[in-house]
Amino acid sequence: MLYCVEMDVRVPHDVDPQVFERLKAEEKARAQELQHQGKWRHLWRVAGRYANISIFDVESHDELHAILSGLPLFPFMEMRVTPLARHPSAID
Amino acid sequence: MLYCVEMDVRVPHDVDPQVFERLKAEEKARAQELQHQGKWRHLWRVAGRYANISIFDVESHDELHAILSGLPLFPFMEMRVTPLARHPSAID
Amino acid sequence: MLYCVEMDVRVPHDVDPQVFERLKAEEKARAQELQHQGKWRHLWRVAGRYANISIFDVESHDELHAILSGLPLFPFMEMRVTPLARHPSAID
Amino acid sequence: MLYCVEMDVRVPHDVDPQVFERLKAEEKARAQELQHQGKWRHLWRVAGRYANISIFDVESHDELHAILSGLPLFPFMEMRVTPLARHPSAID
Amino acid sequence: MLYCVEMDVRVPHDVDPQVFERLKAEEKARAQELQHQGKWRHLWRVAGRYANISIFDVESHDELHAILSGLPLFPFMEMRVTPLARHPSAID
Amino acid sequence: MLYCVEMDVRVPHDVDPQVFERLKAEEKARAQELQHQGKWRHLWRVAGRYANISIFDVESHDELHAILSGLPLFPFMEMRVTPLARHPSAID
Amino acid sequence: MLYCVEMDVRVPHDVDPQVFERLKAEEKARAQELQHQGKWRHLWRVAGRYANISIFDVESHDELHAILSGLPLFPFMEMRVTPLARHPSAID
Amino acid sequence: MLYCVEMDVRVPHDVDPQVFERLKAEEKARAQELQHQGKWRHLWRVAGRYANISIFDVESHDELHAILSGLPLFPFMEMRVTPLARHPSAID
Amino acid sequence: MLYCVEMDVRVPHDVDPQVFERLKAEEKARAQELQHQGKWRHLWRVAGRYANISIFDVESHDELHAILSGLPLFPFMEMRVTPLARHPSAID
Amino acid sequence: MLYCVEMDVRVPHDVDPQVFERLKAEEKARAQELQHQGKWRHLWRVAGRYANISIFDVESHDELHAILSGLPLFPFMEMRVTPLARHPSAID
Numbered sequence: 001m002l003y004c005v006e007m008d009v010r011v012p013h014d015v016d017p018q019v020f021e022r023l024k025a026e027e028k029a030r031a032q033e034l035q036h037q038g039k040w041r042h043l044w045r046v047a048g049r050y051a052n053i054s055i056f057d058v059e060s061h062d063e064l065h066a067i068l069s070g071l072p073l074f075p076f077m078e079m080r081v082t083p084l085a086r087h088p089s090a091i092d
Numbered sequence: 093m094l095y096c097v098e099m100d101v102r103v104p105h106d107v108d109p110q111v112f113e114r115l116k117a118e119e120k121a122r123a124q125e126l127q128h129q130g131k132w133r134h135l136w137r138v139a140g141r142y143a144n145i146s147i148f149d150v151e152s153h154d155e156l157h158a159i160l161s162g163l164p165l166f167p168f169m170e171m172r173v174t175p176l177a178r179h180p181s182a183i184d
Numbered sequence: 185m186l187y188c189v190e191m192d193v194r195v196p197h198d199v200d201p202q203v204f205e206r207l208k209a210e211e212k213a214r215a216q217e218l219q220h221q222g223k224w225r226h227l228w229r230v231a232g233r234y235a236n237i238s239i240f241d242v243e244s245h246d247e248l249h250a251i252l253s254g255l256p257l258f259p260f261m262e263m264r265v266t267p268l269a270r271h272p273s274a275i276d
Numbered sequence: 277m278l279y280c281v282e283m284d285v286r287v288p289h290d291v292d293p294q295v296f297e298r299l300k301a302e303e304k305a306r307a308q309e310l311q312h313q314g315k316w317r318h319l320w321r322v323a324g325r326y327a328n329i330s331i332f333d334v335e336s337h338d339e340l341h342a343i344l345s346g347l348p349l350f351p352f353m354e355m356r357v358t359p360l361a362r363h364p365s366a367i368d
Numbered sequence: 369m370l371y372c373v374e375m376d377v378r379v380p381h382d383v384d385p386q387v388f389e390r391l392k393a394e395e396k397a398r399a400q401e402l403q404h405q406g407k408w409r410h411l412w413r414v415a416g417r418y419a420n421i422s423i424f425d426v427e428s429h430d431e432l433h434a435i436l437s438g439l440p441l442f443p444f445m446e447m448r449v450t451p452l453a454r455h456p457s458a459i460d
Numbered sequence: 461m462l463y464c465v466e467m468d469v470r471v472p473h474d475v476d477p478q479v480f481e482r483l484k485a486e487e488k489a490r491a492q493e494l495q496h497q498g499k500w501r502h503l504w505r506v507a508g509r510y511a512n513i514s515i516f517d518v519e520s521h522d523e524l525h526a527i528l529s530g531l532p533l534f535p536f537m538e539m540r541v542t543p544l545a546r547h548p549s550a551i552d
Numbered sequence: 553m554l555y556c557v558e559m560d561v562r563v564p565h566d567v568d569p570q571v572f573e574r575l576k577a578e579e580k581a582r583a584q585e586l587q588h589q590g591k592w593r594h595l596w597r598v599a600g601r602y603a604n605i606s607i608f609d610v611e612s613h614d615e616l617h618a619i620l621s622g623l624p625l626f627p628f629m630e631m632r633v634t635p636l637a638r639h640p641s642a643i644d
Numbered sequence: 645m646l647y648c649v650e651m652d653v654r655v656p657h658d659v660d661p662q663v664f665e666r667l668k669a670e671e672k673a674r675a676q677e678l679q680h681q682g683k684w685r686h687l688w689r690v691a692g693r694y695a696n697i698s699i700f701d702v703e704s705h706d707e708l709h710a711i712l713s714g715l716p717l718f719p720f721m722e723m724r725v726t727p728l729a730r731h732p733s734a735i736d
Numbered sequence: 737m738l739y740c741v742e743m744d745v746r747v748p749h750d751v752d753p754q755v756f757e758r759l760k761a762e763e764k765a766r767a768q769e770l771q772h773q774g775k776w777r778h779l780w781r782v783a784g785r786y787a788n789i790s791i792f793d794v795e796s797h798d799e800l801h802a803i804l805s806g807l808p809l810f811p812f813m814e815m816r817v818t819p820l821a822r823h824p825s826a827i828d
Numbered sequence: 829m830l831y832c833v834e835m836d837v838r839v840p841h842d843v844d845p846q847v848f849e850r851l852k853a854e855e856k857a858r859a860q861e862l863q864h865q866g867k868w869r870h871l872w873r874v875a876g877r878y879a880n881i882s883i884f885d886v887e888s889h890d891e892l893h894a895i896l897s898g899l900p901l902f903p904f905m906e907m908r909v910t911p912l913a914r915h916p917s918a919i920d
Contacts, residue, residue: 739875741876748841748842750842751841797875798875800875800876801873801875801876804875804876805876805878811839811841812841815876815877816876817875817876817877
């Protein structure tokens with residue numbers, strides 16, 4: 001099942017930069033792992049913002065929540081989740 | 093270049109149903125034509141709403157506007173356009 | 185899978201009252217049918233508003249959308265859909 | 277009487293992690309106690325957010341407020357309370 | 369139990385004036401009846417708007433909803449309901 | 461003259477708890493003094509939130525502002541003030 | 553006592569133009585009468601919008617509401633009322 | 645003096661198409677006249693919406709309001725006006 | 737030219753009180769100087785909020801911005817600027 | 829391709845002033861460099877706010893994002909990006 005997830009990253013100005021850089025590296029590794037597994041189907045940067053628009057393909061709401069809440073940057077992200085259904089005009 | 097476009101259709105309750113059904117059929121034909129051309133890359137229904145989330149792949153803002161404003165249901169749609177850049181963690 | 189759906193009914197003041205009453209009766213019949221099937225698990229009235237908060241239990245986003253968009257009052261309703269996951273502190 | 281309560285947890289990034297973990301454990305114990313008492317009737321996680329949607333069944337606004345304001349994580353939560361009435365189409 | 373209810377009246381410009389005046393007279397009679405019964409405890413006009421802020425004192429959410437949804441102007445009103453608990457600093 | 465005032469208290473998580481408790485005690489004493497004087501006519505807790513809805517009865521905007529801005533918790537409160545006029549359907 | 557009132561005029565596109573022009577003329581006459589009486593102290597046009605920002609100087613909320621709700625264009629206006637107190641840095 | 649003006653056109657679905665087309669033609673002629681005079685310095689289409697972002701260069705707020713409120717489509721437009729000052733980092 | 741400026745002061749709870757009191761005194765002196773010059777024409781307190789509504793009369797957007805951004809409390813204020821034109825019904 | 833970008837700068841009150849001044853100087857140098865390259869076509873100050881409205885002319889969303897996210901003050905700015913198409917009434 002598909003979900004559109006929009007994630008905005010909010011970095012507090014007094015966060016420890018080294019800690020944050022390490023979290024970013026872990027986030028990148030985890031994002032790529034999930035893409036290779038086919039669960040994180042699309043990942044786009046929103047131009048001009050520290051944000052992304054993503055498409056997830058998972059089995060259930062529980063799996064989606066486990067993935068999202070386990071992201072290293074989750075404590076710094078605001079998320080909007082939209083469940084996607086098949087569109088009657090879609091050709092695929 | 094990629095754009096995320098979220099479209100909400102607002103149908104006035106006193107619109108002529110025959111007129112609207114004809115517009116919907118034209119919209120569907122046009123949407124499928126644009127998908128076959130590779131310009132309307134993804135088209136998903138937002139579950140529970142008369143709305144969609146779409147990804148367009150076009151040459152320029154001008155082309156995007158020409159396509160969107162030419163859709164048969166454009167007068168009944170509210171649109172939010174988000175330009176998408178490459179994400180540094182994307183694997184494709 | 186569970187979804188929380190909040191539905192607000194907007195009745196245009198110049199709608200035909202007979203048409204609307206017939207739609208309401210059909211909506212009620214359909215709502216009860218879906219409750220008996222176990223798909224519409226909970227249905228509560230929001231006090232003071234022509235609105236409800238509901239819990240649906242269906243197989244997929246597609247099934248949810250088919251149910252919601254097929255409701256007789258769908259053209260008059262504004263919906264907010266929230267996918268629900270299991271809570272780690274829930275006892276059931 | 278039933279209330280829908282939506283709770284969002286906001287964790288300040290510079291909170292003491294040990295203090296917060298202890299509060300979370302206390303919150304979980306209290307949530308389960310209230311569920312066993314039948315007062316916290318449903319507790320669902322909102323997929324993708326550190327938030328829940330809950331149904332409470334209590335005697336009065338005063339009892340509801342006493343319960344909610346006494347939750348260990350109350351100082352970190354933003355709440356929206358909606359009183360629920362019986363829906364004329366509900367079958368239970 | 370007490371509830372604060374804020375009601376905004378929206379009058380469509382093309383409503384039949386005679387019909388609306390009759391509804392207003394019925395609304396006034398009903399509002400006074402409920403005040404005499406002690407259920408509509410306070411009724412104030414919001415200065416500069418066709419709106420009121422009211423305090424209701426009823427037995428349950430169901431009674432509140434029955435009263436509000438039965439008001440003659442209900443189809444033209446937008447309502448916000450807030451359940452009120454006892455304040456620890458209140459002297460009454 | 462009557463005013464409806466809705467007050468939300470925002471407590472920064474890193475405020476000194478002893479300082480805040482002292483301010484709360486002072487706030488309570490001041491709230492009760494103003495109630496005894498008949499100026500703070502009603503004080504209700506909003507169920508589920510650290511907030512209140514109040515009715516003030518004072519001579520002028522200046523007196524209202526002097527009272528509100530002099531409350532011990534004023535620096536931590538967000539306020540919405542609504543001037544109330546007599547309602548033509550009120551019986552008192 | 554002073555109040556800042558922001559008024560936005562919403563003209564339905566299908567209103568009878570003659571009726572509306574007559575209401576506008578009446579509104580202008582009334583606005584000038586109230587200015588001569590010193591009750592409508594300032595009246596400014598918001599650049600680019602069919603809206604004004606005004607300062608009223610009246611005895612009470614009741615007088616303000618009587619004036620505003622009696623304006624010929626009141627049914628077409630959305631109003632925001634802000635009670636103004638003396639500022640400690642004002643020199644007048 | 646410069647102003648950024650964002651204009652959204654709202655076309656009621658039951659407007660007379662011939663009347664609206666004539667207004668659009670008049671709007672275009674007027675927009676071009678104002679551009680030739682140097683008062684309407686920039687005019688861009690917002691991609692995907694019946695809206696524009698414009699820069700005006702006029703003598704005063706009064707002149708701006710006279711121009712905007714005199715546009716043939718003014719009754720169908722919602723406008724947001726932002727006064728622009730010189731930026732200390734601008735090179736022109 | 738006239739501008740309506742609404743200013744909200746946000747005081748961080750952990751600001752140095754002495755520094756803030758000194759800025760407030762400087763702000764007051766500057767506000768009075770600008771009033772004596774006729775540039776800050778009106779200054780009113782919003783009842784119940786640490787905020788003001790002001791009318792400025794200056795030569796240009798640049799002068800307005802220089803004045804506002806030079807206020808001692810500018811870093812702690814959120815501002816909304818509205819350019820005001822002459823109203824056709826104003827008598828002055 | 830053209831983009832309208834509105835940037836609001838949020839300066840935390842406890843940021844190191846020397847660090848921030850250095851970032852501002854770097855931001856100014858970078859803004860001027862981009863203007864000389866023709867990529868940052870217009871840069872205006874929003875009167876009364878620490879904000880700007882800008883027009884960028886770049887090759888792609890990727891180039892826009894690289895420029896914006898590389899600005900020295902990017903971590904302190906909130907941005908709204910609007911893609912601009914050619915307007916049919918524009919004369920240039």
